[in-house]
Structure formats: structure tokens, C-alpha cells
Amino acid sequence: AVEELDLDVKRAERVCVLHGRVAVAHLAWLARMIRVTQRIAAALADEQRGERALAAIDPVLVAPPLAIAIHPSPPSEQKTEPDLAVDRAQTRLVELQLAAIDHIIDAAREETGQLERRRSLLEAARRLLLDADASLQLDAEGVRARKRYLAEQIVQVDRLEATGLSPRVGLVHQARSALARGDRHRLRSALCALEGFAVTAGDASLGERVARALDGVDGAADPFSQESRQQSLGRSAGELFGGRVLDAVDRAYAESEGSRRARYEEALSDSVEGAVDLALAYLDEGKREQALAAMIAVDGCFDVGAPLVPVRVRNTTITARLVRHPTQDLVLTRARGPEDVPNAVITDPRTVLLDLATGRLLSRRYVRYEPQIRERVEMVGEARIYLLDGSTSMLDEGRDMARARMRDAILMAELATSMERFEKGDRHTRVVLYFRYFTKRIGPVTRVSRPNEALAAMAQVLEEPHRGGTDIEGALAASFETIRQARGQDPSLAQAQIVLITDGRAEVRPSLVEKARAPVGDLPIAVSVIALGEENPALRDLVAEQRRRGERAFYHF
Structure with missing residues (x-):
């Protein structure tokens, strides 16, 4: 590895001599590789903690720099020499913008003292990455590695804050305060955060000291065992979403198979053979942990924004x-x-x-x-409609029905957040959430504006099976009509957003979407897309066109 790194540095020097410069992102990658090589050497020399230090080297540290995927143009479309000069300047600007993403990720990795600063840096990097991915044809592997890392880190911060750690107070101070009060749970949370952040940042000295303190708190228990992981997952779900949400999940997965089968056979009587068994497998009692893990991961994986708009x-x-x-x-x-x-x-x-x-x-x-x-x-409420693809492919495709599980987890997390907002929010600010499932048939729309309605909606999401084809155009048209009716009921409605969650297997014609949107009038409506498993180029282009008009639309894949 050292010899290969030496060759890479020499190649960069030759490129600089020949062309006058080296891409900023490439130089930053070389600097990261030097640090990684040094960390690997130190970890191999440490017999006790070396394995932990090696495991803490995240994939983004060794990932190639972000770059635009190159698709050769036919000879008839090649640029003339004056245009190439303009392209070089634009390419240089894009390189700097892409390099800034990795710089912010590095800054977040080095932030080991305060949760709020770490979260701000992680969310800023995710926002820039999602914007760049929605606007440019980036290399998919590099984008995927960074999305996964940012999602894991944001979820980690979520779980730490849910234990009671203050985001604005230093972790060392919180650990000392918890020790003085005898708060074992808070002390362990602060030490876990410090140890994980220090090892990830390569601070071996701090990591070693915190690890010794953590061993004294944990005793002989193995925090990385499967049993400890499941217990930690359950505690985090309860701390993040509350007992009522967990009770709704438990009731759905604890229902007897006989009772559920009878209900599914009636609901899926016109479906193909095997539909009932597939729906039963989705809500198998052993899949409860997967559902909770998906709900916890939603905040890190997707940034859907808040339904209150400044x-x-x-x-x-x-x-x-x-x-x-x-x-x-x-x-x-x-x-x-x-x-x-x-x-x-x-x-x-x-x-x-x-x-x-x-x-x-x-x-x-x-x-x-x-x-x-x-x-x-002022914070003005927007009408938000979740369109959820209930097609068979959401269950059939993917590993362990991951597409359907993440689809439902996104809505469950949004319902849990909305329920908390209904209970604690300003009574003068109206927040309303709509959702509907669709196949070839457009399902009924459900309106949620009160805490009890949110709880009832959670039960509906978990208990109702969905099978069939996909009609995205019809679902979008029905949602535009829902927004038109909502505006008639609430003239103060400032804007609306449709969040489409699908695996993309359907035709979408932009002309028909715009035609269905016209009756709503001048109300700003953003159509955002979360693509699970597969991309639909028409949906990506639809979001890109909205972003060019300055609208608040996002595209996640």
C-alpha cells in the first residue's frame, strides 16, 4: 500500500508539471490516503485495540473522489475549441463544489466534542451531496458510499440525543456531570459517543482512555454481541418514537397468523396466487427488529424537510x-x-x-x-401528501422485502414526528398530513391532523396489505385534486409538497403531470421523489426541471 501510494504521489507530480494543476478532489483523496496508511500502520502495531481501530476506518476515507460519470458524445456533438475553454472553467467550479462535500465530511469526522456541531456538518454535507446528485450525473459508487456513511453517522447522533445527551454541551462535561450524579445510563451514552468519535477520527490517545473508562462501566458484558445490539435497538426505538408508537408496532406484529390470514384473504381475494403468503411473510413476528431498524434509519437516509415553512x-x-x-x-x-x-x-x-x-x-x-x-x-403549514407505491414489486424485489419495509418506515417515522408536533406545536399553526397507497387502483386518501388520527394511521399502515401494478400518473393526478380541495378548505395554505415513494416501474409523462397540476392554480407544489431500488429517468427529469425553476423539490435514490 505504501509503494502504491508513493506511485500515486509521483503521478500527481507529473500531472502537475504537464498540465499546471491537479484536481482538488484528487489531492484531497491523496491526503486522506496518507492519513489512512498511517492509521493502519499504527493499528497493526497495537495488539489490544488494533482491530477496533481498523474497523473504524470508514469507506469514505478510502473512496475515490466524487466525479461526474463520463458518457462519450458522438462526433457530431463534440465541442469547438472556444466552447472547451468555457467547459474547463465550469468543470473547475464543479470540481471545487464536489471537493467541498468531502471537506465537510472530514470536518464532521474530526468533531468529537459536541453533538450539535457534528450534526450540522453531517446534514450540510448530506444536503450538498443530494443537491449535487440531483443536478449532476455523478459516479454512483462514490455517491452511494457517502450516502451510507452520512446516514449511519446522523442516525448515531439521533440515538445519542435520544438517550438524553444535550446537543449543545460538550461530551466530556456531560460524562463528568453524569459521573458526579451517579447517572449510569447518561455516563455510558457520553462515553460511547466519545469512544466512537475518537476512534473514527483516528485519535488513538483519547480513544484508549475512554475505552478503559467504558470497560469499567460495562463490566464483563460484550457491547458488540447480537443480544446487546438488539437490546440497544429496542431502547433507541423507544427513546426516539415513544411508547405509543412501539405499542402500535408490537400489536401489528403480535397478531395471530390465523386472524391475519383471514383478513388478508378477504382483502386480497382478487390478487394472484401467493399474494396472501407474501403479505403474511412481510409482517412475520421475526421481522419486528427489521421494521424498527428501518424506522430509526429514516432520518439519516432521507431529508424530506419539515411541514412548516418559514x-x-x-x-x-x-x-x-x-x-x-x-x-x-x-x-x-x-x-x-x-x-x-x-x-x-x-x-x-x-x-x-x-x-x-x-x-x-x-x-x-x-x-x-x-x-x-x-x-x-412565520412558520406556515404546507399540505404534504405521501404517495406510497403498493405494487407487488415493492415486496418481491430487494432483500427481505426491504423496499416495502423502508416505504412504510418513512411514513411511520413521519407520523410519529407529526404526532409529537400536534401535541407540542403552536395551536395557531395548522399542520396536516395526507397519505395514500396506490397500485393500478388509487387508494383512498387518509388525512391526519390530530394525535389520535396519527396513531390510527400507524395501525392502518402496518395492517393493510397491498398488491398490484403501478400507476404513478393517476396517483399524481389524484394528489393534485386533493391539494385543490385542501386549498378550498384552508385559504391560508402557502404551498404543498407531494412525496412520491416508488421503485419507479411505471411510465410517467411530464406533459400529463403538468396538465393535472394546472387546475390547482398558482399554489406552489413541489413533487419530490424517493426512489427505492430502481430509478425512473422520467421522475428524475421531473424533479430536475422543478429545481431549475427554483422550487423546493428533492430526489433521493
Whole structure:
């Protein structure tokens, strides 16, 4: 590895001599490889903790730099020499933008002291990566490695914060405070965070000290055993989503097979042979841990944004002021002093002083109306509709029905978040969530605006089977109609977003989508896509066109 790295550095030097520069991303990759080589050498020399240090070297450290996938153009479309000069400048700009993603990931990796800073860096890197992936044809392998790493790290921060760790307080201080209070659970969480972050960042000294402290807390228990992992997963799910959500999941997976089979046979009576068995396998009791793991992973894998949108609002307040100079408006007001006597309404000169002292003397005063403009940012609710592909391919394709499980996990996590927002949110801000499943038939839309409705919707998501084909165009048209009706019920609706979750196996014609969108009027509607397993080029182009218009649409794959 050292010899290969030496050859790479020499090649970079020759490229710099011949062309005058080396791509920034490539130089950053060489720097990372030097650090990785040094860490591997140190880990091999450490007999006790070396294996742990080697396992902590994440794939992004050794992944090739982000680059645009090259597709050769036919000779008729090759650029002329002046255009090539412009292309070089644009390519240089894109290289710097892509290199910034890895720089931010490196900064997040080096942040070992505070959860909030680490999360901010991770989410910034994910946002830039998703934007770049939606706008450019990037190399799929490099994007996939970074998405996986960022998802794992964000989920780790989520789970640590759910244990009670403060995101804005240093982890060392929290560990000391927990030790002083005798809070064993909080102490272990802080030490786990410090140890994991230190080893990932390559800080062997800090990692060694924290590992010794963690051994004293854990005792003889193996934190990496399968039993410990399952217990940790269950605790994290309860801390992240709450007991009521876990109860809903447990009820769905604890239902007897006989009762579920009878219900599925009635619901899937017109489906092909084997549909009932496939639906039963999806909700097998042994798959509960997979469902919880998918729900926990949602926040790290996808950034769907919040249903509350910041909007700048301008309020104008008219204030009336009494002035001495002439204006269009004249009023009678109580005289305040001797200076008001010349303009006073005098009925009896003998009682002027008495009326002034007692406040009965009225004086003519001019009024000026002054407008005061104040701007503030308000959180305005948007109508969000989840369109969930219920086709057979979501169950048949993928490993262990992963597509359907992640589809339902996304909605379950959104329902859990919405339920918390309903209970704690501002009563003046209306947040409404809609969702519907679709196959060749468009399922009924479910409206969620209260905590009890969110709990009922969770049971519906987990208990109702779905089989059939895929009609994305019809589902989008039905969603536009739902938004039109929602706007009629709530004229203050600022914007709407449709989140389509599908494996992409259907025809989508942009002209028909725009035609179905027209009756809604000028309400901003973003159609975002989460592609599970397979891409649909038409959906990717649909999102790209919205982004070119400046709309808040996203594309995840």
C-alpha cells in the first residue's frame, strides 16, 4: 500500500508539471490516503485495540473522489475549441463544489466534542451531496458510499440525543456531570459517543482512555454481541418514537397468523396466487427488529424537510399622532397644558383655568397617521401528501422485502414526528398530513391532523396489505385534486409538497403531470421523489426541471 501510494504521489507530480494543476478532489483523496496508511500502520502495531481501530476506518476515507460519470458524445456533438475553454472553467467550479462535500465530511469526522456541531456538518454535507446528485450525473459508487456513511453517522447522533445527551454541551462535561450524579445510563451514552468519535477520527490517545473508562462501566458484558445490539435497538426505538408508537408496532406484529390470514384473504381475494403468503411473510413476528431498524434509519437516509415553512410576513400598523402643524384631520382632545389654551373650545372664560386643571377643557389638535411596517418570519403549514407505491414489486424485489419495509418506515417515522408536533406545536399553526397507497387502483386518501388520527394511521399502515401494478400518473393526478380541495378548505395554505415513494416501474409523462397540476392554480407544489431500488429517468427529469425553476423539490435514490 505504501509503494502504491508513493506511485500515486509521483503521478500527481507529473500531472502537475504537464498540465499546471491537479484536481482538488484528487489531492484531497491523496491526503486522506496518507492519513489512512498511517492509521493502519499504527493499528497493526497495537495488539489490544488494533482491530477496533481498523474497523473504524470508514469507506469514505478510502473512496475515490466524487466525479461526474463520463458518457462519450458522438462526433457530431463534440465541442469547438472556444466552447472547451468555457467547459474547463465550469468543470473547475464543479470540481471545487464536489471537493467541498468531502471537506465537510472530514470536518464532521474530526468533531468529537459536541453533538450539535457534528450534526450540522453531517446534514450540510448530506444536503450538498443530494443537491449535487440531483443536478449532476455523478459516479454512483462514490455517491452511494457517502450516502451510507452520512446516514449511519446522523442516525448515531439521533440515538445519542435520544438517550438524553444535550446537543449543545460538550461530551466530556456531560460524562463528568453524569459521573458526579451517579447517572449510569447518561455516563455510558457520553462515553460511547466519545469512544466512537475518537476512534473514527483516528485519535488513538483519547480513544484508549475512554475505552478503559467504558470497560469499567460495562463490566464483563460484550457491547458488540447480537443480544446487546438488539437490546440497544429496542431502547433507541423507544427513546426516539415513544411508547405509543412501539405499542402500535408490537400489536401489528403480535397478531395471530390465523386472524391475519383471514383478513388478508378477504382483502386480497382478487390478487394472484401467493399474494396472501407474501403479505403474511412481510409482517412475520421475526421481522419486528427489521421494521424498527428501518424506522430509526429514516432520518439519516432521507431529508424530506419539515411541514412548516418559514415565510417572511410584512405587517403594517397605523398609529395616530397629535401634531402642531396643519394636516387633513382635526380632532378635539383633552388640553394638556397652557400651550393648548389658544386652540381650546371655551364656553365660559371664567372657568378656563378650572376646566384645564380638572381635564374638562377640550383643544383642537391636528392628527397625523403614521404607518409602521414590521417584518417577521412565520412558520406556515404546507399540505404534504405521501404517495406510497403498493405494487407487488415493492415486496418481491430487494432483500427481505426491504423496499416495502423502508416505504412504510418513512411514513411511520413521519407520523410519529407529526404526532409529537400536534401535541407540542403552536395551536395557531395548522399542520396536516395526507397519505395514500396506490397500485393500478388509487387508494383512498387518509388525512391526519390530530394525535389520535396519527396513531390510527400507524395501525392502518402496518395492517393493510397491498398488491398490484403501478400507476404513478393517476396517483399524481389524484394528489393534485386533493391539494385543490385542501386549498378550498384552508385559504391560508402557502404551498404543498407531494412525496412520491416508488421503485419507479411505471411510465410517467411530464406533459400529463403538468396538465393535472394546472387546475390547482398558482399554489406552489413541489413533487419530490424517493426512489427505492430502481430509478425512473422520467421522475428524475421531473424533479430536475422543478429545481431549475427554483422550487423546493428533492430526489433521493
